[in-house]
Structure formats: structure tokens, C-alpha cells
Amino acid sequence: MTILSIKNLRTSFAMRAADVVAVDGVSIDIAAGECVGIVGESGCGKTTTGLSIMRLLPKNGQVSGGQIFFDGKDLATLSEKEMRSVRGNSIALIPQDPMTSLNPVMRIGDQIAEGYIIHRGASKEEARQRALEVLRMVEMPMPEERLNQFPHELSGGLRQRVMIAMALVCEPKVLIADEPTTALDVTIQAQILDILDGLREKLNMAVILITHDMGVIASRTDRVVVMYAGKVVEEADTKTVFTRMNHPYTQALLASVPKIDNITGGRLLSIPGLPPDLSKTIVGCRFAPRCTYATDQCRTSEPAIQDAGQGHAFACFNPTNGPAAVDVQINTARKAIDATKPLLTVSNLVKEFPIRGANIFRRTGLKVSAVADVTFEVREGETFGLVGESGCGKTTIGRLITGLEEITSGDISFAGTNVDGLSKGARRRALARNRQMMFQDPYASLDPRKRVGDIIREPLEIQKTLSRKDMDERVDQLLHEVGLPLAAAERYPHEFSGGQRQRVGLARSLALEPKLVIADEPVSALDVSIQAQILNLMQDLQEARGLSYILISHDLAVVRYIAHRIGVMYLGKLVEVGPAEEVFSAPRHHYTQGLLNAVPSADVEGSRERRGGQIQGELPSAANPPSGCRFRTRCPAATDICANEEPKMQEISNGHTVACHFPLEAAVTIRSAQ
Amino acid sequence: MMIGYFFRRILQGILVLIGVSFMTFLLPSLMGGNIARFVLGPHATPQALKEFLHSHGLDLPFYLQYYHYMLNLFHGNLGFSTNPGTLDVSVWTVIYPYLPRTLWLVIISLLFSTVISVVIGLFQGIKRNSFFDHSMTFLIFLLYSFPAFLFSLVTIIVFSLTLHWFPPSIDQPTANGFFSPLVQMWNYPGQFVLPLATLTVLGIGGLTRFMRGSILETMVQDYVRTARAKGCSPNRVLFRHAFRNAVLPVITILGLSLPALFGGALITERIFNYPGMGQLTVASTNVRDVPVVMGLTLMVTVATVLGNLFADLGIAIADPRIRLTGKR
Amino acid sequence: MTFPTDWEAEKMAVLDNQPGHEAALDALHQAANAAGDVHGTERMWQQMLRLFVSNKLAVASLVYVIAVVLFCFVGPFFYHSNQTDASASIFHVNLPPQKGFPLGTDYMGFDILGRLMFAGQSSLELGFLAAIISLVVGVGYGVFSGYVGGWIDSLLMRFVDVMLSIPGLFLLLATISLFGRSKVLLILVLGLTGWFGDARLLRGEAIALRDREFAQAVRAMGGGSGRIIWRHILPNTVSTMMTVSTFALAGSILALTSLGFLGLGIPLPETDWGTMIQFGSDNFQIGCWWQVYPVCGLFLVLIISFNYIGDAMRDMFEVRLRER
Numbered sequence A: 001m002t003i004l005s006i007k008n009l010r011t012s013f014a015m016r017a018a019d020v021v022a023v024d025g026v027s028i029d030i031a032a033g034e035c036v037g038i039v040g041e042s043g044c045g046k047t048t049t050g051l052s053i054m055r056l057l058p059k060n061g062q063v064s065g066g067q068i069f070f071d072g073k074d075l076a077t078l079s080e081k082e083m084r085s086v087r088g089n090s091i092a093l094i095p096q097d098p099m100t101s102l103n104p105v106m107r108i109g110d111q112i113a114e115g116y117i118i119h120r121g122a123s124k125e126e127a128r129q130r131a132l133e134v135l136r137m138v139e140m141p142m143p144e145e146r147l148n149q150f151p152h153e154l155s156g157g158l159r160q161r162v163m164i165a166m167a168l169v170c171e172p173k174v175l176i177a178d179e180p181t182t183a184l185d186v187t188i189q190a191q192i193l194d195i196l197d198g199l200r201e202k203l204n205m206a207v208i209l210i211t212h213d214m215g216v217i218a219s220r221t222d223r224v225v226v227m228y229a230g231k232v233v234e235e236a237d238t239k240t241v242f243t244r245m246n247h248p249y250t251q252a253l254l255a256s257v258p259k260i261d262n263i264t265g266g267r268l269l270s271i272p273g274l275p276p277d278l279s280k281t282i283v284g285c286r287f288a289p290r291c292t293y294a295t296d297q298c299r300t301s302e303p304a305i306q307d308a309g310q311g312h313a314f315a316c317f318n319p320t321n322g323p324a325a326v327d328v329q330i331n332t333a334r335k336a337i338d339a340t341k342p343l344l345t346v347s348n349l350v351k352e353f354p355i356r357g358a359n360i361f362r363r364t365g366l367k368v369s370a371v372a373d374v375t376f377e378v379r380e381g382e383t384f385g386l387v388g389e390s391g392c393g394k395t396t397i398g399r400l401i402t403g404l405e406e407i408t409s410g411d412i413s414f415a416g417t418n419v420d421g422l423s424k425g426a427r428r429r430a431l432a433r434n435r436q437m438m439f440q441d442p443y444a445s446l447d448p449r450k451r452v453g454d455i456i457r458e459p460l461e462i463q464k465t466l467s468r469k470d471m472d473e474r475v476d477q478l479l480h481e482v483g484l485p486l487a488a489a490e491r492y493p494h495e496f497s498g499g500q501r502q503r504v505g506l507a508r509s510l511a512l513e514p515k516l517v518i519a520d521e522p523v524s525a526l527d528v529s530i531q532a533q534i535l536n537l538m539q540d541l542q543e544a545r546g547l548s549y550i551l552i553s554h555d556l557a558v559v560r561y562i563a564h565r566i567g568v569m570y571l572g573k574l575v576e577v578g579p580a581e582e583v584f585s586a587p588r589h590h591y592t593q594g595l596l597n598a599v600p601s602a603d604v605e606g607s608r609e610r611r612g613g614q615i616q617g618e619l620p621s622a623a624n625p626p627s628g629c630r631f632r633t634r635c636p637a638a639t640d641i642c643a644n645e646e647p648k649m650q651e652i653s654n655g656h657t658v659a660c661h662f663p664l665e666a667a668v669t670i671r672s673a674q
Numbered sequence B: 001m002m003i004g005y006f007f008r009r010i011l012q013g014i015l016v017l018i019g020v021s022f023m024t025f026l027l028p029s030l031m032g033g034n035i036a037r038f039v040l041g042p043h044a045t046p047q048a049l050k051e052f053l054h055s056h057g058l059d060l061p062f063y064l065q066y067y068h069y070m071l072n073l074f075h076g077n078l079g080f081s082t083n084p085g086t087l088d089v090s091v092w093t094v095i096y097p098y099l100p101r102t103l104w105l106v107i108i109s110l111l112f113s114t115v116i117s118v119v120i121g122l123f124q125g126i127k128r129n130s131f132f133d134h135s136m137t138f139l140i141f142l143l144y145s146f147p148a149f150l151f152s153l154v155t156i157i158v159f160s161l162t163l164h165w166f167p168p169s170i171d172q173p174t175a176n177g178f179f180s181p182l183v184q185m186w187n188y189p190g191q192f193v194l195p196l197a198t199l200t201v202l203g204i205g206g207l208t209r210f211m212r213g214s215i216l217e218t219m220v221q222d223y224v225r226t227a228r229a230k231g232c233s234p235n236r237v238l239f240r241h242a243f244r245n246a247v248l249p250v251i252t253i254l255g256l257s258l259p260a261l262f263g264g265a266l267i268t269e270r271i272f273n274y275p276g277m278g279q280l281t282v283a284s285t286n287v288r289d290v291p292v293v294m295g296l297t298l299m300v301t302v303a304t305v306l307g308n309l310f311a312d313l314g315i316a317i318a319d320p321r322i323r324l325t326g327k328r
Numbered sequence C: 001m002t003f004p005t006d007w008e009a010e011k012m013a014v015l016d017n018q019p020g021h022e023a024a025l026d027a028l029h030q031a032a033n034a035a036g037d038v039h040g041t042e043r044m045w046q047q048m049l050r051l052f053v054s055n056k057l058a059v060a061s062l063v064y065v066i067a068v069v070l071f072c073f074v075g076p077f078f079y080h081s082n083q084t085d086a087s088a089s090i091f092h093v094n095l096p097p098q099k100g101f102p103l104g105t106d107y108m109g110f111d112i113l114g115r116l117m118f119a120g121q122s123s124l125e126l127g128f129l130a131a132i133i134s135l136v137v138g139v140g141y142g143v144f145s146g147y148v149g150g151w152i153d154s155l156l157m158r159f160v161d162v163m164l165s166i167p168g169l170f171l172l173l174a175t176i177s178l179f180g181r182s183k184v185l186l187i188l189v190l191g192l193t194g195w196f197g198d199a200r201l202l203r204g205e206a207i208a209l210r211d212r213e214f215a216q217a218v219r220a221m222g223g224g225s226g227r228i229i230w231r232h233i234l235p236n237t238v239s240t241m242m243t244v245s246t247f248a249l250a251g252s253i254l255a256l257t258s259l260g261f262l263g264l265g266i267p268l269p270e271t272d273w274g275t276m277i278q279f280g281s282d283n284f285q286i287g288c289w290w291q292v293y294p295v296c297g298l299f300l301v302l303i304i305s306f307n308y309i310g311d312a313m314r315d316m317f318e319v320r321l322r323e324r
């Protein structure tokens, strides 16, 4: 039974220069109890669609066409007052960022109860009881206490539970969840999505799940709507979208997602170019400039959406059939890498930050233990992946290695470099010649006042090892290597896209021809199709130059795709190190196992039954880490020993070490069961 | 937690005061021995100069001078006036009648301007880009740019000299020095209209702009959208969710605007002949009565620091983030 | 502190609701570049100029400021009047506007039109020099403090806290009561008491820029603090500095005029606008309106113009940051 029906929705934003048509002729039907996913790259109109349904567009936004039928009424024509009785009552919204979406000066209980008071006319006490009830529904730990707390007292995961509770308080018929877990860690994401799933069944709600994460789509939705540049390009049940898609964009999007069961070194498909400018009139198929199947017809006329039967529809003149073939050639070439010579050795590394408190002198004597006794090595020509949830100390390790942060204790040594006896400046320059950093944010990592050429030249100028002419040549060569036109040297960073800027960043880090590049979340700010370009480029350069990488990422699939060996971190500790294949297929630490289970795989077959054995609870504070094994508060196998004795790193098989008193058997893992 | 926060703020305030007292000590001592010549005149004998320095402890080493200065300060002794009219009267005796008069003026006008600014800024914020908003923005901009002395001059010319609505100045203290702002305002409210209006308008300029910006910023926050998504009515969104968050930073600004307000008060007092600290400061500066000017400066700063402390306390009470963790 | 201008808030509201808005903006730029749109390659200063010129009132304000400067410094070459010899002027005291004295004369018999120029010269000179001093000290102090950080920063900023809690006018009077008020002293006093707010502002910028990834990148490639400060932090604060210097100029001229009005301006035989206003207002009650209106009008519009230019620049820089 269709409960919400969007017909030909068109939403535009008035901007100074021109109107931007963010949603252009979108039609979606949603049945009760169904979970429909909306997926697409950033800027394609997912959120705008959601907000149009709620009629919560910003002031300059306007639904300029189409109908939204709900409960026999067209929401687009309701008066503002009538619309208010729909919002939060029969259609509710869960926004993306739980950190900013709660009123900081209002108690949790009051915020949840508010909707119940407004729509049900409940008394304060009834509303409070109801708030408690829904907090229990979202499995909030200690719900009674939460009622009187303020948002800042809760972690991101708990705040998202509050958001869900708030949305559920009036038992809405439709729930619009806009990237509900994007701001959260995978383990928390899994918990939140489970709660949403359970409640959807229990309350027979329809859920619109907006996300850019193919893994979430694959594992949680019944039906998928793929959007591109404000239009629906394909719509089908989830399985069909993943296995028998007809639209080239869907195909390309899926092919560019790194998957957790990929083989290291596999090449990702990337989509060239960028989505079109929505403030201009577009002739023909919107995907045409980036589509490999495009013909002249595509460039002149627009494909209408056509029915392929069984609820499958797509808009394309030259439909594909099924996923793109995977290029396996490079796999075998890359397999051959056999790195053994250590390049960087990190031993017993410790980093503590003092905590500034609220007392008179701000000194608390407490410390955040950001990195606690970490030992590992990186070998020549390999990629070492460092994974873990946010706040586990990955970034800090990267900064320690590049010398951006002072070491508390421990040692970092680099093969063939001795910096003893050098002056401070000379030592910094010497270090810079063999290890460089690639930064996460392509917008903050390039000085907006400098031309790209000068940005790439700067390390050469600091080191003063080349003549001016050689420098210019080197800059040209680097631009060429990272796939940018030579004319780019004269441009300013703001003239480039995120992906292009990340290329500039890579060129800059390679200018001194370092042996090691530390890449801290190099692609997490980019869309998947662009991500693939950068990851492929990183691999090519590694081969051409014999580079080593330390790849820091929270995204296990990205690491899986490019890393040879992997280190897993938890709360400042390295808990498992081993060859990528082994760690992913047969993890020995309970945390690694839980982490892998939490990652939704972008493939419909495997991902549904792979759940179970999830990590429960929240990340403890690094200022006061648990005694013994730091993971014990969330570990399913924890015993008394774990609380009293810290597990030592032990080698469990060739080159695979783990810090656990009761490591998992290689045989019990899911992967080997297949 | 809040206690810790508040103690830290008090401590900071005390540190600032120590710093200021050091400045009021340091500045005169920069003049060194010249002060004797300055006080005694160009024809004083070397012997007299020496005696003056000795009798005022000015021949002691620097740190001892500071020690004595601070010791005196703790006993409420700010030094002695060098003004021929009040020669060797203690500074405190000279200035204390003036303190409450200025404070009265400042507090009343601060209250007025806060209420007016919050209301105007709020309406501007909600009715953004309306005619009201634009004309207010322009008016506020003019007020904001209007120097205090010009504004008072204009009000006097218009309302006093031309329209004869209000007197251009305030009655002076009686022969025995009695002047109570409260009594005076009760008896002759008309005399206070122009000075208070000047000071109020001075405050309104900056505060309204701030309030408007603050409410605009708050209205695009995610939690405001959350409130709307719940089905809250516009009024509920505004008053239950946005208002409190928007006003919080205004409290800080109130505290920070105090120094400018005291500066404005100085000028206003001078123009309307109001017997307050500003008036005294100008008069003392004219005769270069350094101890009295320094004492006044110290007193005004104490008032500023106290005002900021109150603002901090207000925020701590209103903002649970500070109330509960001492941090924002 | 900066607040959203209308335009910015508008754009914020849009961006706010589009995840990955940076990428969307990027796409816009990309498309513009592809289409050969020159906007993308426009130099920074060209872009700013374009934004500034598009604000008609700001241009008018700038024209007014330039006109006042020309009036004061070039005017005397064309309009001669006695401004120093009191023994000669004493014969035509307090004359209303008439032939020979287009704006009348003041209480000492000096020609008002000429005196506007004469006083304007010292007001502008002093204001300008004081603003330069306060800008240099403020920027240097703030950037240094923010960049160095740690306890040095805390110490330096406590000092600024102390100075900021002393009401500026009181501080000025206190220093004047001590050191007197010759021209040089006034410049120094105005300059050295006006930079505390700027220092705090620039410190904030320096901290933000120091922690930006591009500054970190310089560190990672072996560059030292000097390079980071001179090549990266300072160039990125140029916009703030321009805005700050406009307000600083307005501030120091205003402070000087306030002093003059309190009878503490530049001593005779020179004079300044504030002193003119003071004597004029004393004579207003005996009907000498010409001693008040011209100088007040000239000065008021000047201050308003400065403020408007400052505001426009601030908005402009914010928009520019948004546009990229």
C-alpha cells in the first residue's frame, strides 16, 4: 500500500546569479513498512528531496512543481498550519549531524517530549513518561537519567539515539533519515541502523534512508532510488540495483566503491569529470559528459524514465545489463610485491596530551593517552594501513612520524637517516626529505593565496637543493605525473575541485621524492567516484617510484583496497598487525572482528547474513582508559584476566601479531567458513 | 563545576586588577624625578625637590615603591590630590562622591539599550530583508557611527536650544557637595532625558547589530530545523529554541561593551555638566592632578571588571554547557 | 567578530542543507572554468575591486574621504587665509558668513573655511600616523602571540585583557595628564593605546591559520616559523588587516576629535576639528551656528564614510571567502 507518493517533484533555490534546480522531476512511491534508499553523489538532491517532503526548505528554496501525496492530501498545497500538524506527527525527520541538531540549552527529556505535547496535547507528565518510553525503545542506556541531561553530556551515538527517539515520539508513518550515521563510527553506525530496522518492523513505518554509502544501502534497504544531478536515473528493488542495473551511472557508481572483500591492488573504476552545474539549463542526458556509453542521441535529447517491469525503472537510451567487468590484470602484477626491508621502525611510541580542566588553574594533572606504547614497522615499497575508530590515535601517529607533534617517549627511526648532531632546522629539513604528509582536507591543505605552481615548488625552495630551472622542470613533471595540465601551475587552489586539489597535495608531497608518504584520510572528504581516481593514482605512483605509504583511514574498504599490511588501533593501542588478506579474512583480535562485522558491504549477497558478533556500547574515554586490555569494556570474550593484565603483542602466525589473551581461532571466522 | 569556572573568572578578574594597578603605578613612575619639578614648579630649589622625593618615597628602589603603593592600595589609600583646590586631600575622599553618580547613569542606560537592542535585533532577525529590517539597519548604522559628543551636541541643539523640551544641563551639587542621582532624577526627570538618551543610543548601535547577527546565525542552526521538523509553531521555534541561544552571546558582549560605555559617559557628563567621574577626570586632567586621574582610572576599571564578572555569572547560569562542565 | 551579512546568511541557509556543499561549489567553479569563464582566473585584487565597486555607497564614501583629504591638503594652495597670526585676526571675531569669509570667522577671528583645512591637516596627519602605529604594533603583537601560543601567548593576552578593561578614553586622559599633549606625544599616545583590540583579533586569525593544514604542510616539508608567518599567515590576514586599518583610522581620528572636544586637543597655534567643535559649541548659544555646522557636518560624514567602507570591506572579504 503506497503511503507516500511523490510525483514530478521540482525544487529550486533562488541564488543571486541564477536559480539552481536541485530536484527536477523526481517521482518516488513509498509503501508502508518499506525502507527506500536514496543514493547518489553529493549535490545530487537527496537532502533537498527529503526537505521538500517536510516542507522545511531554507528561505530561498521552493517547491516549484509536482505533488507530494500523503494520506490523500497533497502536502505541497497544504497551508503552513496544516503542514505543522504533519511534521513530527505523521512524517518525521532524522538529520545528519546529531552533534548540532539538538538544542544545546534544552534538556533531552523536554526536547523529546515537545513533539508529544504539540501533537497529542499531552500534559507535561504524560509527555515525560512517553519520552522515557521512546528512549527505552531506542535502547538508550540509563534512560531515566538522560531525561534531565543536556545534549553536550552525550556522545554522538547517544545523541543520534535521542534524535531517533524524538522522531518516534508520535509514531510517525513515514520517517526520513538523512545520512543518519555518516557522522558516526562504524560500530556505532551498525547499532543505530539495527535500532532503526527493528523499530521500522515494530511500528510498520516507512523509512526513507538517504545516504551516499552503498554498503548501508545494500544491507538495509528494500528498494533503491539512484539520483544524479537532481533526477532519478534508476529505481528498483535493492537486489536488482546491485546485480542487474540498467543505468550506466548506477553501474559506474557501484564499480567505484572499494569493497571490503576486494583483493589488494585491484583497480577501481572511476567516473571522469564532475556532475553538471545545476544553475544552467542542461541539454540531453545529464550524465552524458561522463558516460562511457554516450551517443549523439544522449547529448541532444533527454532520456525519459522507462519501466523495465517488476518495479524496475531507469532513464537511459543505451541501458547496460549488470555490473561492470572487474579488471583483474593489475591484481596479479601487484601481488608480486614482496617487501621485506624495513624502512621505518616505530618502537614503544607514546604520546600524551595534558587535559585542560575547568578548575581555577585549568590544570587537571590528567592526560589523554592518545598513543600508548605502539610498535610497528613499515617496509620499503609497501602500503601500511592504519585503521580504527575516530579518536583511536591514528592521526596522532601520523603527526608524530612527520614531526608535527613532539614524542612523549619511544622512538621513530628511519632506515639510512641519522639526524643526530644536526641543528633543529637542518634536522627538520632532513626528515622532510624522506617522509612527507598528505592531508585529509583538500580545502584546508593548500594555501588559498598561493598559485598551485608555487605550492608544489615550496618544498623545493625550502630544501634549496635544486636550481630555479630544475625546480620549474620538477614542478611540470609532478603536475604531469598526478594528471593535471601544466597550465594548472598558474591557477589558484579555489579554481580546482576537491579531487584535483588532492592531486596537487599529492604532487607537493612527492616533490622532495620522499621514500614514505603518510596519507591521513586522503579520500574521506571526496565522493566515491573521485575517491577511486585518487586511490588509483596513489597506486600507480607507488609502482613507478617504489614508494611506501602509511594510509590512515577509518574506512576499512579503502584500506583493504590499497594496503599490503594492516595495523588495527583501539584507544591508543595497536591491537593487531598483519598482512592485509589475513587480517581481513581471518582476524584474530575481537575488536578487528567486530569492526569487520560492523562494516556494511556494498554487495547484497553477503551483507545480510554477515551481522552478529557486533561491538556493543560506546568508546571509553582516552583520558581514563580501562585497565588491562583497553577493549575489555566492549569485548564479548572478556574475562577477569583481561581487566587485570594487559595483553602483550604476540606473533600468532608468520608476520601476524595480536594483543589479546584469548585470540580468535583462525577457523571460526566467517570468511573461512565460506 | 560552575563554582570552579566562576572562581577561575574571579581570579582572572583579580589578576586584571593587579595588572591595572601596576599600570597606574608604573605610568607616573615613568616620569621619575620629574614629578617633583612638575608639582613644585620650575623654580623649586634642588633641596626642596629632594625633600619632596624623599617625603613621597620616590627615592626608594622601584620594587619598594611598588610594595608601598600596593600596601597603600590595600588600605584604600590611593594617594593624595595635587590639584591646588584639593591639595593633599586623599584621592579616595575626592572621588568617592562621584562614583555612584556615574554608575547610576551607566547602569540605567545599559538596561535601556539592552532591552531596546534585543527587541529591535530580534524583529530585524525574523523579518529579515523587510523594509523594517533595511531601514533599521541603516538607522542603526548611523547611530553606531555617531560620535558621542556629536550626538549630545545635536540633541542639545534640537531638544534644548530649539524646542526647549529639556534643559541642556543638570543642576550642580549643593554647596555642601550633596548630589544624589536618585533624588535628582526623581525631582527633575527632565534633566536626565538627554544624557540618558545619548548613552542609551550609544549602546544600541553595537548591540542591535550584534543581536540581529546572532539571531540570524541561530535561525540557520540545525537544532532550529529540528524544532521545525517536530512541528513547532514559528513562535515556539523562536522563543523556545532560538531566542535563548541567540541571547547568550549578547550577555558577553554587554560585559565587553562596558569600557566604551564608560568612555561615552565621560563625554556625556562633560557636555551635560553632570557631576560624575568623567567630569572629574577631565577637570583633573586639565590641571594634571595625576593621582586623582589614576585613582579614577582604577575605579572605572574595577567597575568594568565587576561588570564582566556579572556577565560571566549570567552566562554560566543560562548556559548548561558552562554550568555543568565549566567549558563551552 | 564577524556576523553573517544577509547575503551570506542566505547562502549559508542553502549550503547548510546540502551535504558536501563544498563539492557542489567546486562543481560550479569547474563548470565555469570549462566554459572559459574568466571569473575563475580573476586575480584576487580584481575580484575584490569588482565587489567593492559594485557597492555604490561604499564608492561614494571612498570618494568623500578622498575629497576631504584633497580639501585639507590641496585646498590651501587655492584658498589662502590667515590661520596663525592672532594679532591680525583679532579685528574680525565671530563674523557670520559674508564676502571674504564664506563660512564666517571663529572666536579668534580666523576664517572658518581655511580653518577647516588647517585643522583637518593636523587631524588627518595625527590620525593617520597613530593608526599606522597601532596597526603595526597590534598586528605584530597579535600574530606573534597567536603563533607562539602556550604560556607566552597567555601572558601576552593577559596584558591585552588588562589594557582592554581600562576604558580607552580614561587611559588616554591618564596618559595625557602625565605626559602633556604635544603633537608627537598625542600621536604616540593615540597609537599606543589603540591596538589592543586589533591584537586580539589578529591573534585569533593567527591561531586559526597556524593550525590550518597548509601551515602544517610547510612544517612537514621542513619549513620554519619565519616562512610560515611571512609567507602564509600574514598574506592570509591581509583582508583582516585592511578592514582593521580602516576602523583604526576612523578610531584614531575620532579619539583625537573627542580629545579636542574635551579641550585636550592639539595646543595652539595649531588646532584640530575637535577643538574647533568645542569652541564653536560654546559660541552656539550666542548664535554662531556657522562655527558648529560646517565642521560637525564635515567630520560626521567622514566618520560615517570610514565606517561604511570598513563594513563594506568586511562584507566583501567574507563574500570572497564564500565565493571560493
Ligand SMILES: Nc1ncnc2c1ncn2[C@@H]1O[C@H](COP(=O)(O)OP(=O)(O)OP(=O)(O)O)[C@@H](O)[C@H]1O
Pocket: A353, A354, A368, A369, A370, A388, A389, A390, A391, A392, A393, A394, A395, A396, A397, A554, A622
Ligand atoms: N592536540 C590535542 N590535544 C588534546 N587531545 C588531543 C590532541 N590531538 C588528539 N587528541 C586526542 O587524542 C586522541 C586520538 O586522536 P587522533 O586525532 O589521533 O585520533 P583519530 O583516530 O585519528 O581520529 P579521527 O578518525 O576522528 O580523525 C583523541 O582522544 C583526541 O581527542
Ligand code: SF4
Pocket: A247, A248, A249, A285, A286, A287, A288, A289, A291, A292, A293, A294, A295, A298, A303, A315, A316, A317, A318, A319
Ligand atoms: S542516456 Fe546516454 S549518456 Fe545518459 S546514461 Fe544512458 S548512455 Fe549514458
Ligand code: SF4
Pocket: A589, A590, A591, A629, A630, A631, A632, A633, A635, A636, A637, A638, A639, A642, A647, A659, A660, A661, A662, A663
Ligand atoms: S584481551 Fe580479553 S578483553 Fe581484550 S580483546 Fe582479548 S579477550 Fe577481549
Ligand SMILES: [Mg+2]
Pocket: A390, A391, A394, A395
Ligand atoms: Mg583522524
